[in-house]
Amino acid sequence: xxxxxxxxxxxxxxxxxxxxxxxxxxxxxxxxxxxxxxxxxxxxxxxxxxxxxxxxxxxxxxxxxxxxxxxxxxxxxxxxxxxxxxxxxxxxxxxxxxxxxxxxxxxxxxxxxxxxxxxxxxxxxxxxxxxxxxxxxxxxxxxxxxxxxxxxxxxxxxxxxxxxxxxxxxxxxxxxxxxxxxxxxxxxxxxxxxxxxxxxxx
Amino acid sequence: xxxxxxxxxxxxxxxxxxxxxxxxxxxxxxxxxxxxxxxxxxxxxxxxxxxxxxxxxxxxxxxxxxxxxxxxxxxxxxxxxxxxxxxxxxxxxxxxxxxxxxx
Numbered sequence: 472x473x474x475x476x477x478x479x480x481x482x483x484x485x486x487x488x489x490x491x492x493x494x495x496x497x498x499x500x501x502x503x504x505x506x507x508x509x510x511x512x513x514x515x516x517x518x519x520x521x522x523x524x525x526x527x528x529x530x531x532x533x534x535x536x537x538x539x540x541x542x543x544x545x546x547x548x549x550x551x552x553x554x555x556x557x558x559x560x561x562x563x564x565x566x567x568x569x570x571x572x573x574x575x576x577x578x579x580x581x582x583x584x585x586x587x588x589x590x591x592x593x594x595x596x597x598x599x600x601x602x603x604x605x606x607x608x609x610x611x612x613x614x615x616x617x618x619x620x621x622x623x624x625x626x627x628x629x630x631x632x633x634x635x636x637x638x639x640x641x642x643x644x645x646x647x648x649x650x651x652x653x654x655x656x657x658x659x660x661x662x663x664x665x666x667x668x669x670x671x672x673x
Numbered sequence: 674x675x676x677x678x679x680x681x682x683x684x685x686x687x688x689x690x691x692x693x694x695x696x697x698x699x700x701x702x703x704x705x706x707x708x709x710x711x712x713x714x715x716x717x718x719x720x721x722x723x724x725x726x727x728x729x730x731x732x733x734x735x736x737x738x739x740x741x742x743x744x745x746x747x748x749x750x751x752x753x754x755x756x757x758x759x760x761x762x763x764x765x766x767x768x769x770x771x772x773x774x775x776x
Contacts, residue, residue, distance in 0.1 A: 495720060499712035506707035515698055524711060531715045532722065589683040597687050605687035628685045630694035656681070663684070664677040 479504050480545035487548070490538055502531055505552045512556035512640075516622060517564065526563055530556045554642045561618055570614040573666055582608045586667075612662045620655035627652050 483504065489497020506527070513526045534555055541551055578586070581604040588594055588601055597605070609629070613621045626632045626640075627648075637648050 493720070493723065495716045498716040498719060502712040502715050503707050506711070507705045510705055511698060524708070527711070528715050528718060532719055535719045536722075585684070585687065586680075589680055589687065594683050594687070602687050602690075605684055606690060609684060609688040624685070625694075629688055629690055631689060631691040659685075660678050660681045663681045667677055667680065 483545035483548060487538060487541070490535060498535065505531075505534070505549065508549050508552050509556045512553050513560060516557065516560040518567075521563065526560060527556075529563070530559045533559055550639060553640060557640050558642065561622075564618045567618065569617065570611075572615045572662055573608075573611045575666060577611075578608070578666075579604075582611075612659060612666070615662055616655065616658050619651065620658055623648070623652050623655045624659060 482500070486497045486501040486504070490501055509527050509530050510523065513523050513530065517523065517526055530552075534552060537555070541548065543551065575583075581600070585597070585601050585604040585608060588597055589605075606629070609624075613624055616624070623637065626637050627634070634645055634648050637643075638645050641648065643651065
């Protein structure tokens with residue numbers, strides 16, 4: 472991936488001009504230069520069952536099609552590419568079949584234990600194994616949400632990214648990120664409510 | 674505690690994993706090179722997409738519709754010849770003529 476002061480950066484404007492002129496050598500060089508940035512997003516966001524090379528190819532084809540719209544330097548090209556990779560991944564799994572909602576009877580012992588833990592006053596002193604179970608449970612609850620909501624919760628809540636970081640990766644406005652995140656949290660709360668209601672049923 | 678929003682918030686806080694997520698992201702991309710043949714495959718796909726269609730065989734909808742219309746017309750004429758032109762009355766007339774000319 473391109474780092475500040477990367478010697479390849481000096482060649483990027485030439486490669487962009489070459490791609491715009493239809494030069495295959497320039498296109499190959501640009502693919503090699505941007506591949507790590509693309510595959511990073513693809514591997515992080517796409518489910519394992521989708522072929523990462525096919526997804527990466529789709530990202531690059533979109534990049535070549537849209538390269539005329541790009542107005543920036545080598546640094547912003549990497550950011551722009553990551554955003555393109557993110558939206559491509561989102562499009563690829565937009566219509567995926569989501570997993571059914573989690574029922575109380577589906578939970579394992581560790582997951583019910585962590586739910587019992589979060590309602591106690593000393594919930595913050597959870598051991599690392601309990602935190603791992605919490606991550607698994609959150610993962611299962613998130614699997615029932617649309618991809619965009621799932622990724623927003625992961626980025627903002629689990630990975631503790633700032634709104635600015637998410638805005639840069641997604642291309643959404645700051646307000647858009649906050650509004651979408653609010654809706655995503657509401658959906659997660661609803662999933663949690665349904666799960667807990669099962670527990671409270673006689 | 675009945676507040677599900679608070680339960681969700683606490684669960685998310687327990688699930689928080691800033692460091693592991695960053696590490697996973699670094700592992701996903703750091704030091705990676707495009708696999709052999711991938712840049713060429715992508716470039717070929719892109720060039721195939723941007724190439725203008727080859728001249729010669731360009732099957733537009735007009736010739737297809739014209740051909741279909743001809744087929745329908747010819748089938749219709751055949752049907753007409755078989756079922757309309759030789760009505761039972763024609764056949765009777767024909768057999769009468771035949772018998773008239775016979776000695």
